[in-house]
Amino acid sequence: MELDFAGLDSRIAYRWMASTITPRPVAWVSSLSGTDVANLAPFSFFQMITASPPTLIFSPLIQSDGRAKDTVANIRETGEFVVNLVSFAQIDLMNATSFTFDPNVSEFEACRVPSEASRRVRPRRVLGAPVAFECKLAKLMPYPEASPSCFVVFGEVLYAHFDESILGAGGYVDPERLNIVSRMGGNWYGRTASASNFELERPAGWDRQQKV
Numbered sequence: 001m002e003l004d005f006a007g008l009d010s011r012i013a014y015r016w017m018a019s020t021i022t023p024r025p026v027a028w029v030s031s032l033s034g035t036d037v038a039n040l041a042p043f044s045f046f047q048m049i050t051a052s053p054p055t056l057i058f059s060p061l062i063q064s065d066g067r068a069k070d071t072v073a074n075i076r077e078t079g080e081f082v083v084n085l086v087s088f089a090q091i092d093l094m095n096a097t098s099f100t101f102d103p104n105v106s107e108f109e110a111c112r113v114p115s116e117a118s119r120r121v122r123p124r125r126v127l128g129a130p131v132a133f134e135c136k137l138a139k140l141m142p143y144p145e146a147s148p149s150c151f152v153v154f155g156e157v158l159y160a161h162f163d164e165s166i167l168g169a170g171g172y173v174d175p176e177r178l179n180i181v182s183r184m185g186g187n188w189y190g191r192t193a194s195a196s197n198f199e200l201e202r203p204a205g206w207d208r209q210q211k212v
């Protein structure tokens, strides 16, 4: 099976890419509108790109009517957001917040998502999320420039919360205790807690090399 992506319908390209570039962790992004309506929405086009400065990116698509999603409008207006990671226990709540609500409706209220105050930014974080990154907007980039189909949001992490339950003996995250969900193709999800996970040492001598 081979596919020529040049000129391929974007819905077909989406299907093949989104079902193979997996698993993608879910960024459950909370933001505040200019009039203080609290917004919460999941995004799986999400990654860290550097730790210097600590930066993550996620990509909200532009809607078919050409409008930006509420998350983008809010971040553009206020310059702040929180990326919460989603525990397996929270998947139904996360899913509920992906519904397209009116901008004046808060997903926190409509979906009854418990929250608590953040430390460095105004948007609240999700109570019970195993990890939450408080971010300030570093860059908001429409892509592709000539005819954008999405935005890439760059967030600099200012402060983070790690639930004690995911930490191991050494004080760092224990992969066996982390149970966050990720997006796969269609309606499929993955979990970091999996019996098929394994460890792999880097090649001997890698730490004496320049590159990491």
Ligand SMILES: Cc1cc2nc3c(=O)[nH]c(=O)nc-3n(C[C@H](O)[C@H](O)[C@H](O)COP(=O)(O)O)c2cc1C
Pocket: 026, 039, 040, 041, 042, 043, 044, 045, 046, 059, 060, 061, 062, 069, 070, 071, 072, 094, 095, 097, 098, 099, 100, 101, 183
């Ligand atoms: C697991 C999951 C992952 C999603 N990932 C994305 C994504 O990466 N980009 C995107 O534009 N929409 C994504 N969506 C859809 C948005 O969550 C949805 O459009 C949401 O209503 C946007 O909310 P907002 O308008 O309040 O920002 C995803 C939905 C789910 C359930």
